[in-house]
Amino acid sequence: MRPYVAGHARxxxxxxxxxCNRQVKFGLLLDRALRLGFDALAxxxxxRVAVGPRGAELRRGRxxxxxxxxxxxxxxxxxxxxxxxxxxxxxxxxxxxxxARWGLPTAGKPDSQDVCFIPSGEGREGFLGRALALHPxxxxxxxxxxxxxxxxxxxxxxxxxxxxxxxxxxxxxxxAVGVDVARRVVLVGPLRRALVEEVALTGWTWVDExxxxxxxxxxxxxxxxxxxxxxxxxxxxxxxxxxxxVAPGQLVALYDPADPDRVLGxxxxxxxxxxxxxxxxxxxxERGDDA
Numbered sequence: 001m002r003p004y005v006a007g008h009a010r011x012x013x014x015x016x017x018x019x020c021n022r023q024v025k026f027g028l029l030l031d032r033a034l035r036l037g038f039d040a041l042a043x044x045x046x047x048r049v050a051v052g053p054r055g056a057e058l059r060r061g062r063x064x065x066x067x068x069x070x071x072x073x074x075x076x077x078x079x080x081x082x083x084x085x086x087x088x089x090x091x092x093x094x095x096x097x098x099x100a101r102w103g104l105p106t107a108g109k110p111d112s113q114d115v116c117f118i119p120s121g122e123g124r125e126g127f128l129g130r131a132l133a134l135h136p137x138x139x140x141x142x143x144x145x146x147x148x149x150x151x152x153x154x155x156x157x158x159x160x161x162x163x164x165x166x167x168x169x170x171x172x173x174x175x176a177v178g179v180d181v182a183r184r185v186v187l188v189g190p191l192r193r194a195l196v197e198e199v200a201l202t203g204w205t206w207v208d209e210x211x212x213x214x215x216x217x218x219x220x221x222x223x224x225x226x227x228x229x230x231x232x233x234x235x236x237x238x239x240x241x242x243x244x245x246v247a248p249g250q251l252v253a254l255y256d257p258a259d260p261d262r263v264l265g266x267x268x269x270x271x272x273x274x275x276x277x278x279x280x281x282x283x284x285x286e287r288g289d290d291a
Contacts, residue, residue, distance in 0.1 A: 001117055005131045011179035012249035012271075013158045015071075016115050017223075022074050030079065040082050047072050048088035049080050056080035058207055058263040063091040070223050073253035073266035074205045125156060135184050139165065142177045142189040154184050159247040160194055177245075195242035200235055201252055201267035211254075211264060218255040221246045221269070227255055236267075 007014030025043060033041045046061030047069040056077050061067040075083070087095050092111075099107035118127040128134065137154030138147050151157055151164060161176040165188055175194035178187040199221070204210065211217070211232050218227035219237045230239040237252065246252060246269040256262040 007249045008128055008155045009132050011181040013247035014249040015251050017071050018251045021072055026075060026079055040084050042084040042086055044087050045072055045085050046088055047085045049083055049085055054208055060261040061088045066092045069263050070220055070253045073263050077207055137184040137186050139186050139188050142187040142193050151186060154181055154186060157186050160245045194245055196245045197242055198233060198236055198238040199246040199252060200270050202270045203268045206265035207263055216257045218257050218260055220253045221250060
């Protein structure tokens with residue numbers, strides 16, 4: 001929870017589910033299970049572990065609509081060797097049918113859509129409003145430098161956001177191009193000013209050996225977003241064509257263009273000025289670290 005709050009305080013958009021998987025489920029929990037002598041840890045993620053030429057591989061879940069390989073893309077081969085994803089070969093409908101057959105009370109439970117530690121009905125704004133001071137911000141046109149509006153809380157704006165940014169009354173669409181919490185300013189502009197050719201990344205993890213600069217990749221920047229074609233740059237990923245920006249703090253999962261179901265690794269988007277807020281722990285990629 002602390003990195004989630006700290007990220008928003010600096011204008012980032014952290015992904016708490018990824019942080020939980022990295023630090024809690026496949027960090028503390030997995031370490032504890034192995035110390036207690038268990039052979040494996042099973043979770044209900046819609047992802048698959050397969051055996052490839054070099055050992056365990058992480059692959060997309062069979063149900064592409066529910067695929068969760070993105071949120072576990074930080075896992076390495078040593079972890080995958082002792083993990084089991086038993087529902088990864090099933091569709092969500094098949095999982096529900098099995099649960100109903102076995103009389104499990106969760107058979108008809110709605111899919112979770114919210115951050116688990118935010119109380120029901122409170123929402124992100126309510127939760128963060130209790131944890132830190134939220135400040136109104138000015139919307140400033142990135143081309144003219146003119147003030148064109150305001151937002152109630154600059155800490156809640158995401159790079160690339162349009163809702164709450166565009167003027168009413170049929171005016172031209174505006175997007176958040178940059179967020180400066182210290183100055184309480186959100187730079188806005190048309191879509192062409194929001195598009196980027198690359199994303200800077202930090203906190204790299206790899207299933208196998210790190211890729212070399214220039215290697216082609218498919219970059220997925222949200223849990224159910226479409227993969228974007230590009231290649232590995234010295235400090236990030238460069239896209240084949242201009243794309244919508246990736247908010248600092250978001251995970252970028254890398255897939256193999258020759259085998260789009262196979263996860264290669266992951267990293268966290270940054271704004272180039274500094275690394276992401278940390279909850280402590282070792283270098284990126286070790287169990288217990290946090291983006």
